[in-house]
Amino acid sequence: MDSAPSNKPAVPLVAPPPDRKPPQKAPPNRLLRWSARIASLASLAVLTVFLIGEGFDPAALKAREWALQLFFPFGVMFGSILGWRCERLGGGIAVFSLVAFYIVHLVQAGSLPSGWAFAALAAPGPLFLVSATANEPLSE
Secondary structure, rough: OOOOOOOOOOOOOOOOOOOOOOOOOOOOOOHHHHHHHHHHOOOOOOHHHHHHHHHOHHOOHHHHHHHHHHHHHHHHHHHHHHOOOOOOHHHHHHHHHHHHHHHHHHHHHHHOOOOOOHHHHHHHHHHHHHHHHHOOOOOO
């Protein structure tokens, strides 16, 4: 008999845990999702009341005014509605529309619009983006 040590790897004394795959998706963050949705309903209601109350007449708008209206309120409203089905896309459209509104206003008027109302009424956009990020699948 040969008493030379074997080159075989040692057999572990403890069995390895069964292969368990990590969860593919984090538990949905319902608080963020519903905060974004409720905020979008409130924003849509306020914007709709303003449009109706101000007697919105599309034919009376000049091209310069249409450029602003396209982004705010219509772009923000579209993003807020779309955010219910596709949070990332809807939130992105709402945020893009707000930024574009500020840029167009700056170019046309030479200054940014004053007040907090524009950002507050577009708040569902960032909320939808945060919700989409919090609810996306975990990477392995």
